[in-house]
Amino acid sequence: MADVTYREALRRALDEELGRDESVFLMGEEIGRFEGSYKVTAGLWDKYGPTRVRETPISEEGFLGAGIGAAMMGLRPVVEVMTINFILVAMDQVINHAAKIRYMFGGTVGVPMVIRAPGGAGAQLTAQHSQSLEGWFAGCPGLKVVAPATPADAYGMLKTAIRDDDPVLFCENLIMYNVTGSIPDDPGYTVPFGRAQVIREGTDLTLVAHSYAVQRALRVADRLAQDGVAAEVVDLRSLRPLDVDTVAESVRKTNRVVVAEEGWSTFGVGAELAARISRVCFDDLDAPVERVGSAEVPMPYSKPLERAALPLESKIEAAARNLLAECGVL
Amino acid sequence: MGSPAETDLAVGLDAATARRLFKQMALIRRFEERTEEQYTRARIGGYCHLAIGEEASSVGAIDALADGDCLFASYRDHATALAIGSPAAAVMAELFGKETGVAHGRGGSMHLLDVERRFFGGWGIVGAHLPIAAGAALALDQTGRPNAVLCQFGDGAVATGAFHEAMNLAAVWHLPIVFHVINNLYGMGTSVEQSSAEPELWKRAAAYRMHGERVDGNDVLAVREAATRLLEQARHDHQPSLLETITYRYRGHSVADAGKAYRTKEEILSWRERDPITRFGLLISERGLVGAAEIETVWQEVASEVNDAIDQALASAAPSRESLYDHLYGDPDTGEQFSRMRAGAPFGERGEEPSWPT
Numbered sequence: 001m002a003d004v005t006y007r008e009a010l011r012r013a014l015d016e017e018l019g020r021d022e023s024v025f026l027m028g029e030e031i032g033r034f035e036g037s038y039k040v041t042a043g044l045w046d047k048y049g050p051t052r053v054r055e056t057p058i059s060e061e062g063f064l065g066a067g068i069g070a071a072m073m074g075l076r077p078v079v080e081v082m083t084i085n086f087i088l089v090a091m092d093q094v095i096n097h098a099a100k101i102r103y104m105f106g107g108t109v110g111v112p113m114v115i116r117a118p119g120g121a122g123a124q125l126t127a128q129h130s131q132s133l134e135g136w137f138a139g140c141p142g143l144k145v146v147a148p149a150t151p152a153d154a155y156g157m158l159k160t161a162i163r164d165d166d167p168v169l170f171c172e173n174l175i176m177y178n179v180t181g182s183i184p185d186d187p188g189y190t191v192p193f194g195r196a197q198v199i200r201e202g203t204d205l206t207l208v209a210h211s212y213a214v215q216r217a218l219r220v221a222d223r224l225a226q227d228g229v230a231a232e233v234v235d236l237r238s239l240r241p242l243d244v245d246t247v248a249e250s251v252r253k254t255n256r257v258v259v260a261e262e263g264w265s266t267f268g269v270g271a272e273l274a275a276r277i278s279r280v281c282f283d284d285l286d287a288p289v290e291r292v293g294s295a296e297v298p299m300p301y302s303k304p305l306e307r308a309a310l311p312l313e314s315k316i317e318a319a320a321r322n323l324l325a326e327c328g329v330l
Numbered sequence: 331m332g333s334p335a336e337t338d339l340a341v342g343l344d345a346a347t348a349r350r351l352f353k354q355m356a357l358i359r360r361f362e363e364r365t366e367e368q369y370t371r372a373r374i375g376g377y378c379h380l381a382i383g384e385e386a387s388s389v390g391a392i393d394a395l396a397d398g399d400c401l402f403a404s405y406r407d408h409a410t411a412l413a414i415g416s417p418a419a420a421v422m423a424e425l426f427g428k429e430t431g432v433a434h435g436r437g438g439s440m441h442l443l444d445v446e447r448r449f450f451g452g453w454g455i456v457g458a459h460l461p462i463a464a465g466a467a468l469a470l471d472q473t474g475r476p477n478a479v480l481c482q483f484g485d486g487a488v489a490t491g492a493f494h495e496a497m498n499l500a501a502v503w504h505l506p507i508v509f510h511v512i513n514n515l516y517g518m519g520t521s522v523e524q525s526s527a528e529p530e531l532w533k534r535a536a537a538y539r540m541h542g543e544r545v546d547g548n549d550v551l552a553v554r555e556a557a558t559r560l561l562e563q564a565r566h567d568h569q570p571s572l573l574e575t576i577t578y579r580y581r582g583h584s585v586a587d588a589g590k591a592y593r594t595k596e597e598i599l600s601w602r603e604r605d606p607i608t609r610f611g612l613l614i615s616e617r618g619l620v621g622a623a624e625i626e627t628v629w630q631e632v633a634s635e636v637n638d639a640i641d642q643a644l645a646s647a648a649p650s651r652e653s654l655y656d657h658l659y660g661d662p663d664t665g666e667q668f669s670r671m672r673a674g675a676p677f678g679e680r681g682e683e684p685s686w687p688t
Contacts, residue, residue, distance in 0.1 A: 062499045069463060069465020092492075097458065109450065193663075194671065
């Protein structure tokens with residue numbers, strides 16, 4: 001199929017799942033007539049009507065809770081949180097309720113709900129609208145947390161999320177909505193959770209990333225290739241479940257690893273990976289696991305400052321080159 | 331003695347209903363008294379919130395539920411579970427942390443539930459279950475079921491943002507739900523006057539163009555009449571409402587609170603004089619619906635039921651250690667999805683079972 005944007009891939013997955021299963025419905029702020037703050041739900045309100053595409057007031061705690069209640073009754077709500085930053089006012093519903101209900105109910109009631117939330121930075125949206133918080137959620141038992149980095153994965157993983165019987169936080173990325181790629185011409189296409197993907201093969205260094213950081217890692221791999229370094233890029237795709245095996249397999253081959261993420265490194269995804277890699281690949285490592293994340297400040301507005309805070313290609317590349325130099329490769 | 335309202339409401343009350351309502355309240359009273367005792371014997375752990383004194387509010391409203399209606403409640407939920415008909419033995423077993431408990435020993439005092447009877451939980455975060463209950467009502471509405479949700483909570487919940495958001499959503503979406511605030515005058519040790527700018531809590535309904543009303547929460551018939559009417563309005567007219575029942579807890583907020591630092595002896599005594607069970611017992615015996623001897627029989631029945639519940643709970647097994655990870659996820663693909671997180675443990679821990687004693 002011709003290339004589509006990440007946004008269109010999501011829209012198509014929503015459209016097809018709404019068409020496939022009557023228990024699926026969408027809920028969120030401005031997702032109807034307004035077509036979504038980032039236009040992911042464009043056209044769906046016209047097609048499916050105000051019950052299947054339910055516009056909500058600005059009430060994240062209210063409508064995330066309502067999503068949970070509806071899911072407990074057997075429906076499959078796909079709740080859009082306009083940006084992941086706004087989920088904080090509803091954290092109680094996600095962590096204290098959605099994540100715990102099946103366990104507390106001894107398996108008799110579940111919460112088959114998807115929370116879609118874009119995050120990320122780079123458009124001068126500043127401190128309160130530029131965060132990547134997925135790592136916080138990935139530490140919570142009972143949730144599944146995924147963060148696709150390509151249109152094909154966005155399409156296939158959103159379908160998997162909607163069909164999953166448990167709560168899934170589906171992390172999108174604002175910058176990525178216009179990234180293009182091909183998606184399969186198959187409404188039955190799904191991408192399983194817990195399967196990382198080697199998105200580029202290499203032998204000298206492993207770059208591990210998720211979400212938009214994968215696109216950056218691929219560009220860094222291109223630059224390193226100019227100096228004869230073959231970097232392997234592992235796209236995690238899902239954070240919980242986390243595919244440690246694929247990462248470990250790559251590290252055993254390359255003996256060097258840089259983890260890049262757009263969130264903060266401290267207690268972040270890279271921290272988790274570093275711990276697991278050090279456990280399963282201790283004897284394979286030529287150097288300690290390197291981490292690259294956003295500067296640990298509230299995101300500033302000024303463009304030069306914002307660029308200084310972001311884990312741009314230049315920073316990931318510098319970390320990679322330092323690591324390679326330490327190992328005597330470069 | 332019955333108030334004029336009780337007198338009116340008692341007209342047409344049949345003996346079987348009168349006995350049922352009385353027995354449910356008596357069961358809750360005896361169950362809670364014995365629970366308090368079991369707690370002091372360290373058979374119950376964690377938090378434990380008793381509803382002694384509030385029996386009429388629970389029983390009156392829950393008796394108004396029809397088949398297929400849904401019930402949500404706060405953590406003061408022993409009365410809720412008993413009123414919906416969960417076996418006392420299974421409720422006590424839950425308090426004892428046993429596998430035979432209503433939540434298989436996963437919930438304890440605050441998280442009773444009975445999905446078969448459509449009781450979807452006692453919840454532990456004040457106010458947070460209101461949006462969830464609204465979501466259940468949304469699902470009933472969306473799937474065309476002729477049912478409603480009864481969502482009970484304490485007066486403390488009214489000050490939360492979740493209360494406001496749930497009330498607003500229920501009103502703008504015309505959801506079939508009755509929000510029932512069991513106002514026992516104190517959220518822990520803080521009085522309603524201290525915590526609510528509008529202490530007549532039912533009036534808050536007006537902010538959502540919703541029907542609100544207050545009834546005597548120690549009058550089981552008044553509560554039942556109001557709940558029946560409002561649930562019917564929710565089911566048929568899709569009009570949500572706010573029902574406030576005024577009652578009083580004789581005990582402290584939890585077993586750890588004597589309940590005396592913020593209330594006077596006189597106040598507690600004055601409420602004991604309006605005891606919901608004594609009052610209803612007098613009414614139904616005066617009306618010749620259930621005689622004094624029969625009332626004594628009911629007390630003996632519930633005492634024996636609670637005794638049996640304790641015996642059964644004591645004799646039950648604790649959940650097995652092997653069941654620790656059961657039901658964390660339900661999707662059939664989950665095992666496969668987590669299989670690469672790391673061998674040896676279901677969800678990515680190091681894998682060695684800790685050897686410390688449990």
